[in-house]
Amino acid sequence: MTDAALTPQKVPQKVPQKVPVQEGxxxxxxxxxxxxxWRELRRxxxxxxxxxxxxxxxxLAAAPGLFAGxxxxxxxxxxxxxxxxxxxxxxxxxxxxxxxxDLYANVIHGAGASLGVGLLATGLGLAVALVLGCLAGMAGxxxxxxxxxxxxxxxxxxxxxxxxxxxxxxxxxxxxxxAGVLALFGWPTMTRVVRASVRSVREADYxxxxxSLGASQWHIVRKHxxxxxxxxxxxxxxxxxxxxxxxxxxxTFLGVGLQPPxxxxxxxxxxxxxxFQTHPHLLIFPGLFLSFTVFVLITFxxxxxxxxxxxxx
Amino acid sequence: MxxxxxxxTPDSPPDSPPDxxxxxxxxxxxxxxxxxxxxxxxxxxxxxxxxxxLHEEETLALIGESGSGKSISAMAVMGLLPPATARVxxxxxxxxxxxxxxxxxxFRALRGKRIAMVFQDALSALxxxxxxxxxxxxxxxxxxxxxxxxxxARAVELMARVRIPDPARRxxxxxxxxxxxxxxxxxxxxxxxxxxxxxIADEPTTALDVTVQAxxxxxxxxxxxxxxxxxxxxxxxxxxxxxxxxxxxxMYAGRILEQAPVQELYDRPAHPYTRGLLAAxxxxxxxxxxxxPIPGSPPGPGLLPAGCPFHPRCPDVRERCTTQEPMLLPAxxxxxxxxxxxLEVSGAR
Numbered sequence: 001m002t003d004a005a006l007t008p009q010k011v012p013q014k015v016p017q018k019v020p021v022q023e024g025x026x027x028x029x030x031x032x033x034x035x036x037x038w039r040e041l042r043r044x045x046x047x048x049x050x051x052x053x054x055x056x057x058x059x060l061a062a063a064p065g066l067f068a069g070x071x072x073x074x075x076x077x078x079x080x081x082x083x084x085x086x087x088x089x090x091x092x093x094x095x096x097x098x099x100x101x102d103l104y105a106n107v108i109h110g111a112g113a114s115l116g117v118g119l120l121a122t123g124l125g126l127a128v129a130l131v132l133g134c135l136a137g138m139a140g141x142x143x144x145x146x147x148x149x150x151x152x153x154x155x156x157x158x159x160x161x162x163x164x165x166x167x168x169x170x171x172x173x174x175x176x177x178x179a180g181v182l183a184l185f186g187w188p189t190m191t192r193v194v195r196a197s198v199r200s201v202r203e204a205d206y207x208x209x210x211x212s213l214g215a216s217q218w219h220i221v222r223k224h225x226x227x228x229x230x231x232x233x234x235x236x237x238x239x240x241x242x243x244x245x246x247x248x249x250x251x252t253f254l255g256v257g258l259q260p261p262x263x264x265x266x267x268x269x270x271x272x273x274x275x276f277q278t279h280p281h282l283l284i285f286p287g288l289f290l291s292f293t294v295f296v297l298i299t300f301x302x303x304x305x306x307x308x309x310x311x312x313x
Numbered sequence: 314m315x316x317x318x319x320x321x322t323p324d325s326p327p328d329s330p331p332d333x334x335x336x337x338x339x340x341x342x343x344x345x346x347x348x349x350x351x352x353x354x355x356x357x358x359x360x361x362x363x364x365x366x367l368h369e370e371e372t373l374a375l376i377g378e379s380g381s382g383k384s385i386s387a388m389a390v391m392g393l394l395p396p397a398t399a400r401v402x403x404x405x406x407x408x409x410x411x412x413x414x415x416x417x418x419x420f421r422a423l424r425g426k427r428i429a430m431v432f433q434d435a436l437s438a439l440x441x442x443x444x445x446x447x448x449x450x451x452x453x454x455x456x457x458x459x460x461x462x463x464x465x466a467r468a469v470e471l472m473a474r475v476r477i478p479d480p481a482r483r484x485x486x487x488x489x490x491x492x493x494x495x496x497x498x499x500x501x502x503x504x505x506x507x508x509x510x511x512x513i514a515d516e517p518t519t520a521l522d523v524t525v526q527a528x529x530x531x532x533x534x535x536x537x538x539x540x541x542x543x544x545x546x547x548x549x550x551x552x553x554x555x556x557x558x559x560x561x562x563x564m565y566a567g568r569i570l571e572q573a574p575v576q577e578l579y580d581r582p583a584h585p586y587t588r589g590l591l592a593a594x595x596x597x598x599x600x601x602x603x604x605x606p607i608p609g610s611p612p613g614p615g616l617l618p619a620g621c622p623f624h625p626r627c628p629d630v631r632e633r634c635t636t637q638e639p640m641l642l643p644a645x646x647x648x649x650x651x652x653x654x655x656l657e658v659s660g661a662r
Contacts, residue, residue, distance in 0.1 A: 140397070205437035212391055212432075213425035213452050213503060223451065227442040 041307045050300040057293055060108060061115040106263055107285050113264035114293065117179045118245040124183035125190055126237050132187070133194025133233070134221055138202060147191070154188040160250070167256040178257055182244050193236050197229035204228070238301030242294040249290055265290040334409035339543050340367040340390070340428070340511050344403035347382070347389050347567075349614075357614045360386050361567040362403065364641070367511060372537060372544040374554035374575070376590075377564030378611050383547045386564075387513050389413075391430055392420050407511065426456055429509040431533075433516040435496035439488035445499045446472070446484030452506045471502040475532060494525035498532065505536055512537065513545045518553065530557050551594050555579055563587050566612055566622035569641055573648040583644055583655040585627045621653070629654060 041047045096103055136147040166181045167173060201207065207224050215224075251257035252266025253273070260267065265286040272282035347360035360382040367373050375383040388394050389401045392412060405412045407427060412420055432438040440448060449468035453459060459467075465484070472480035475498040488496055497517065504512060514533060518526040534557055537544045548554055554561055555575060562572040563586065571584040582588040589607040596603070609626040612618060618625050624634040633653050641651040 205432060205434060206440040208393055209430075209432055209438040209500070209503070210440075211424070212393055212430040213455075213507075214421045214423070215425075215452075215455060216421065219455060223443065224440050228440070 041304065044303060044307070046299065047303040047307070050296050050303060053292075053296040054300050057111060057115060057296065061111040103268075103281070103285055106268060107265070107289050109263045110265045110268060110286060111289065111293070113175055113258060113262050114245050114248060114266070114290065115241075116175045117182065117248040117258075117264075118241040118297075120176065120179035121182035121186055121244045121248075122237050122241045124180065125186035125240070126233065128183070128187040129190035129194050129233060130226070133191045134198055134226065136191070136195040137198025137229075138217070138221060138225065144195075147195075151188040151191050154185065157185065159185050159247070163247070163251055164254065164256050167251060173257060173259050174262060175258065178248060178251070179244075182247055186240060186244060190233055190236055190240070193233045194229065197232050198225055201225050201229045235301055235305040238304060239298050242297035242301070245290070245297070246294055337406065337409035338366045339369055339408065340545070341406040342366070342386075342390060342403070343406070345386055345389060345405065346402035347385055347394065348400045348402075350398055350400060356400070359567050359614045360389065363564070363567070363569055364403075365562055365569065365572065367543045367545055369510070369543055370537070370541050371560065372534070372546055372558045374546045374548060374558035374561045375564055376548060376551060376554055376561060378549060380611060380613070381564040382567035383564045384515050387430065387515055387545065387547055391424065391428065391513065392417075393430075422456075425452060425504075425509065426507045427509050428511040428513070429504040429507070431497075431501055431504045431512065431514040431517045434520050435493065435500040436488065436520075438500055439496060441488055444485050444487055445491065446486075449499070449503050449506055452503055456507050467506070468502075471506055472499070474536075475499070475502045475505075477502075493521050494528060497521060497525075497529050501529075501532060501536070505540070508540060508542075510540075510542045511545065512542055513547070515547045516549070517546075519548075519550075526553070533557070551579075551590060563590070566617060567614070568622060568651065569649070570623065570652070571648070571650045572641070573650075577648060581656075583648060583650040584623075584652045585629050585656065586623050588656060589626075589628075621651075629656075 132147050132151075136144045162185055163181055166184065167178070170177055170181075202220075202225055204224075207220055210220050210224050248257055248264070249266035249269060252264060253270045255270065257266050258264045268286035269283060269290070272279070272286070276283040343364050345360055345363040346358060348356045348358050350356050363382070363386050365373060365375075375386070377383045385394070385399075389399070390405045390412065392401075394401060401413055403413070407423065410423075412423065412428075415423070439445065443451075446465065446468050449471055450461070450464035453464045453467055454461070469480045469484055472483065477483055477495060477498055483491075488499070491499065497520075501517075512533075517533065518529050521529060530553060533544060533546075536542075544557075546554065546558055558575050560572065561575050561578045562569045563578075563584065564570070565586055571578065571582070571587050573583070578587065579591065582591055586607070589605070592605040593607060594604075595601065607626055612622060612625075618635070620633075620635045620637055621627070621630075621639055624630045627634065631654060637653070639651045639653045641649050644650045644655060
């Protein structure tokens with residue numbers, strides 16, 4: 001209902017021109033956030049660098065065997081107690097851990113658990129957030145309020161305390177359970193983001209247009225609302241992966257995260273707790289990998305967000 | 314021009330409601346009211362009993378200033394006002410079926426198929442993440458359940474019909490890759506995809522420049538002629554309406570003040586407001602000094618004066634105008650006017 005004014009004196013004036021006079025393709029139109037963002041991203045060295053590093057880390061997590069054997073035998077479970085906590089040596093660039101296992105092989109194999117927990121927890125949280133966020137954004141006031149209150153309750157929990165309590169009450173703490181618990185406390189923030197963007201998109205003209213053509217609610221959500229509301233939460237999810245990895249390491253360090261049969265950076269840091277003053281390499285190498293991974297993921301997410309959100313530039 | 318027909322499938326019985334009367338007017342809007350709801354309970358009436366009838370192969374122009382309620386009337390007829398924020402009263406009968414009391418599912422099935430709408434700004438009315446071809450094809454698929462291939466073929470046909478050059482190639486383009494006029498054509502293609510018999514065009518050319526405006530209006534008129542449908546044109550542009558419409562209804566403050574065949578209305582306006590509007594239109598070769606503005610500005614929905622809503626700005630205002638609101642009454646031969654003291658329309662001026 002945005003009519004140009006019909007103030008009598010202004011009749012000959014036309015509405016400000018939005019379009020080129022010539023009818024024809026205008027490929028350089030400054031529209032289509034996703035396309036512009038991709039063009040913008042490809043020009044950014046930070047994006048290419050962090051994206052490449054993230055891919056490398058994924059490869060590391062998916063196929064540690066490719067990298068673990070570069071210097072020595074590469075098997076994280078072959079240990080000799082005689083080498084316990086010895087520093088770097090030939091064939092063992094990171095040295096040995098307290099059990100006398102090759103630290104390099106262990107650090108490489110630890111990527112799987114860390115990234116696994118990070119991706120799984122974020123994926124679970126994202127799935128919940130998409131469903132609940134869409135519901136809250138599209139349904140009426142009552143459903144919206146109920147979901148908002150539940151979200152508030154979960155946001156109100158002190159995250160670490162909540163996770164410790166829940167993890168203490170489960171018997172096996174492997175990658176899926178730890179990821180599940182982290183997702184339990186990770187979905188509310190993402191739900192809020194999804195709800196907010198769904199609410200802004202559902203007022204869009206193309207949604208009204210689809211409705212005027214008789215599109216069903218489900219069709220509108222699937223084809224019009226979700227694709228256009230997805231970007232902010234995907235960016236948030238990328239950043240969340242880094243946060244979740246840190247949280248997993250923290251919980252494991254505190255002794256309530258992953259348990260020994262698993263190999264993870266958190267466990268390695270926990271093992272270094274008592275001896276890192278005499279054997280700093282136990283702390284330094286897993287810590288380096290952990291920090292690097294989190295740094296890469298968060299920077300990657302930040303770059304994507306900057307490219308997609310022109311206001312942040 | 315030999316265009317393939319859009320309506321490939323004949324209307325199956327389930328699509329036409331059982332209470333359809335073929336001889337009833339195509340679209341008959343009676344006493345349409347719209348209240349904008351507010352949480353504080355102070356609801357505001359923005360459309361006050363608007364009535365008009367749209368017949369086959371006819372173009373009716375709703376003309377009014379910003380805020381006169383013309384767009385919101387159209388949205389109400391289409392059932393597009395969110396029930397949480399607006400309450401719609403009165404009736405809008407399509408071939409005898411009151412759309413406003415139809416169950417939401419039945420109404421949804423009619424939208425797009427029987428009655429469709431073209432919006433002002435095609436850039437925001439097209440989904441930026443989908444290709445234009447997909448958006449047209451999706452409309453066809455959702456309503457008629459045809460296969461992807463057939464929907465695609467018909468979408469390309471429609472794009473050709475609204476004169477998109479090289480439609481098969483442009484099918485895969487996104488909205489931002491089109492110019493404003495082309496985007497408007499795409500939106501028109503979507504609106505006529507299912508062969509609706511009523512097309513509502515809400516300021517379809519406001520966002521375009523004058524040359525493209527003319528082409529779009531030409532296209533709309535042509536499509537209306539080819540399909541025998543009716544067009545409800547919503548605009549603030551008197552010139553645009555003069556070139557396209559058969560009848561014109563002048564809206565002010567949520568009411569229709571005057572309605573007449575286009576020639577009659579432009580030649581001999583009966584309502585002082587209509588006369589004021591026409592006096593404010595610049596003419597070719599005329600002097601800017603010849604333009605007579607209407608003093609004052611239109612009232613907001615909460616600030617309606619008593620009596621005739623136009624009386625504070627009316628040059629011919631009399632005692633009765635300030636107390637009693639005039640009804641929209643017939644003024645022979647073919648005119649309706651809501652004024653206690655309409656201007657003399659019979660005979661030469």
